[in-house]
Structure formats: C-alpha cells, structure tokens
Amino acid sequence: MKSLSLFLLLLTFTISCHAQSDRDRKNYTFKSGDRFGTGKWYMGREIAHVMGYQGINWLERDEREKEENTSRLLKNMDIQEQEVIADIGAGSGYHVFKMAPVAKTIYAVDIQPEMLAAINEKKEEMGIDNIELIKGTEKSVNLPSNTVDKVLMVDVYHEFSFPIEMIASIKKSLKPKGKIYLIEYRSEDDSVPIKRLHKMSEKQAVKEFKAAGFILKKNIDNLPWQHCMVFIRQ
Numbered sequence: 001m002k003s004l005s006l007f008l009l010l011l012t013f014t015i016s017c018h019a020q021s022d023r024d025r026k027n028y029t030f031k032s033g034d035r036f037g038t039g040k041w042y043m044g045r046e047i048a049h050v051m052g053y054q055g056i057n058w059l060e061r062d063e064r065e066k067e068e069n070t071s072r073l074l075k076n077m078d079i080q081e082q083e084v085i086a087d088i089g090a091g092s093g094y095h096v097f098k099m100a101p102v103a104k105t106i107y108a109v110d111i112q113p114e115m116l117a118a119i120n121e122k123k124e125e126m127g128i129d130n131i132e133l134i135k136g137t138e139k140s141v142n143l144p145s146n147t148v149d150k151v152l153m154v155d156v157y158h159e160f161s162f163p164i165e166m167i168a169s170i171k172k173s174l175k176p177k178g179k180i181y182l183i184e185y186r187s188e189d190d191s192v193p194i195k196r197l198h199k200m201s202e203k204q205a206v207k208e209f210k211a212a213g214f215i216l217k218k219n220i221d222n223l224p225w226q227h228c229m230v231f232i233r234q
Contacts (some may be wrong), residue, residue, distance in 0.1 A: 048197040053114035059092045083149040089156030093119035109134040139165040143173035154183040167212040180231040192225045
C-alpha cells in the first residue's frame with residue numbers, strides 16, 4: 001500500500017512537471033542568441049542573466065548618481081508619506097534607503113539572500129524600521145495582495161526568467177490605481193555604455209506589459225541613460 005501511494009505521488013509530480021514544461025514552451029521560446037544571453041526568449045526578446053550578488057559594489061558605485069541621476073528618478077515617482085512602495089530586485093538597497101525616509105513602508109524584494117542580508121545589515125546599522133525584506137522567487141514577488149501603491153524596478157525586469165508570471169504577481173500586489181515605474185537602459189540609444197542584452201526599448205516594454213494588462217501612462221524622458229516608464233492597469 002505504501003509503495004502504491006509513493007508511485008501515485010511520483011506520477012502526479014511527473015505529470016505536473018510535464019504540464020509546466022508545456023506551458024513554458026508555449027509562453028517562451030528557446031534558441032541560441034547573444035553569447036551572454038540565456039537562450040530563453042519572450043516576445044522576441046532574449047532574457048538576460050541575473051546579475052549576481054558579486055556585483056554589489058557596482059550597484060553602490062560613487063558614479064551612480066551622476067550616471068543615472070537617481071535623485072531625479074525619485075522625484076519622478078512623487079512618493080507620498082502614506083504610500084507603500086515595493087522595490088522589486090532591490091539588490092543592495094541603493095534605492096530602498098533613498099525612499100525609506102519619505103514613504104510609509106518599503107518592501108525590498110530580491111531572490112538573492114546575499115542581497116537581502118546586505119540590506120538588513122545596513123537597515124539595522126541605521127535603525128530604520130519601515131523597510132520589510134521579502135525573499136522572492138523567479139515566479140513571484142511574494143507580496144500581499146492589493147497593498148502596494150507604487151512598484152519600482154530598476155534595470156531588473158529584463159533579467160526575469162519568467163516575466164509573465166512575475167508581472168502577474170506584481171499586478172496582484174498592486175492597489176487598483178497602483179503604478180509600476182519601469183526603469184531600463186535605453187536600447188534606442190547606442191551611446192548608453194551598457195551591453196545590448198541589458199537594455200530595453202520603449203516599444204518592447206509596451207508590448208510585454210500590454211500582454212499583462214497594463215498601458216504606458218507616460219515615459220518621463222529626463223534621465224541620462226534610462227527610460228522612466230510609468231505603467232498602469234488598462
């Protein structure tokens with residue numbers, strides 16, 4: 001009897017895995033592309049590899065304010081003191097700690113425990129109590145439903161292994177009038193000194209977010225290297 005139960009459990013697991021593989025093949029394609037790419041494609045765009053925690057010093061580089069004008073980005077977001085903000089792919093917390101003084105709550109979401117540990121260490125050193133650390137997965141931001149006013153994604157969306165699932169998860173966490181601030185290096189601009197796979201065009205972003213039920217409200221064109229695209233529900 002125990003052997004039969006184990007067999008049925010394994011059979012169910014195998015069927016579930018095959019069903020998931022079929023869904024992945026339907027939504028995503030797999031082919032060779034950029035030698036630095038993953039070989040996984042979504043809507044004509046090759047998905048880039050995730051930048052590991054080993055690149056944390058680059059996220060905290062002294063030149064970042066000058067290169068990206070992060071202060072202006074935060075002004076673009078017009079954060080209010082009662083708002084709940086989610087930084088998806090928060091990394092080292094570079095933007096998290098800039099937003100914390102002006103928002104009610106900041107959810108710092110990342111899939112790498114090393115990144116979350118770095119944020120937590122700094123959070124404790126500074127005595128900040130309105131930053132909540134969230135361990136996400138490749139398919140979910142693991143945030144409570146209908147709680148977030150604004151989502152910030154800085155140079156991270158193009159690295160999502162499962163963009164369909166991730167946008168759906170983010171959409172679930174947003175309040176009805178919530179906004180997504182999608183920050184990506186401009187692929188339309190060859191002068192931006194970033195690898196092609198780590199850039200996105202406005203056209204591509206609009207196509208992918210439209211498929212998830214979002215429309216581009218505006219693209220705030222005032223950052224040196226990046227798009228500042230604001231998406232809302234259709």
